[in-house]
Amino acid sequence: MLHYYIQKGWDAERFLSLDLESRLFYTASMQTALEERARMFGKGVSG
DSSP: OHHHHHHTTOOHHHHHTSOHHHHHHHHHHHHHHHHHHHHHTTOOOOO
């Protein structure tokens, strides 16, 4: 997950300093974005 946000331009220290609730939110957001991208390209998403 950290790799995903670093590619988006985030500073690793900024991300690592987030509280658990914020990390869970960003995890869910990342998963949603990956699922949407997979649908856009017609690929199935597993696990």
